[in-house]
Amino acid sequence: MKALKLVTCCLLTAIILIFPQFPVKARAATLYARADARDVYFCKDKNSTALFAIPYTYCVEIISTDGDWYYVKYGDSNNVYEPLYGYCKSENLTPLDEPPENKFLFYTVPLTFRTDSYGSSLPVSNELTVNAAFYGTYYSGGFAYSYVRYNGNYYYTAGANDDYPLNKIPVAEVDGPSPGNPENPQSSPSEKVIIAAVIAVIAGAVLVVIYYTSRRSKYFRPDR
Secondary structure (H helix, E strand, O other): OHHHHHHHHHHHHHHHHHHHHOOOOOOOOOEEEEEOOOOOEEEOOOOOOOOEEOOOOOEEEEEEEEOOEEEEEEOOOOOOOOOEEEEEEOOOEEEEOOOOOOOOOOOEEEEEEEOOOOOOOOOOOOEEEEEEEEEEEEEEOOEEEEEEEEOOEEEEEEOOOOOOOOOOOOHHHHHOOOOOOOOOOOOOHHHHHHHHHHHHHHHHHHHHHHHHHHHHHHHOOOOO
16 A cells, blocks of 8 residues: 555656746736727727727726626826726727836826906906826817816817826737747647656556556565
8 A cells, every 4th residue: 555655646746847947827816908009999888889999908907897897997096087987998908917117198288268358458368277187089070189187177279198108018919929839838748748648657656556566465474
């Protein structure tokens, strides 16, 4: 029995040493999807007009799936932003196992408020320009607008403001996985055959040991 236990331990050890090179990657609890086009529009609901396009190469957080729509969250809470919840078409949204460092765009643009001076002779300023949180671009009638937030309110201001910095898309996603890339290990057919052969040899050795161990126990008499 000691020999059987020893061989079983050796078999388990061999399997453990062979298979770590083919890890199974756990899926993150939160799933993000990257906008891989400039026309991934965010809508408050599926029947409403789009508010803006998700900034190119940035992400939405997928909360649920509804047919070809994703119910998503865009943005985080901070001094100038607050998250928005709504719907995006799944087309041109690429789900990611690991989101980029900057999941949402943090970018401010100028927003100008104008007032009437009422013909006053006093040096009254009739313009006030502030920095507003940029959410995305919206096109209407051939003109570009930016959807922004300032002081808890949302506005459209003229201009696309789409010269924001882009996230880098990993080379592996652009050119396809590299066969020799250790970050994307793939088991080739030949490797699978080798692994199967090694396990078969080990299993055969276990059976042989079990067979001879059982024969020895059958003919061995401790009183002789």
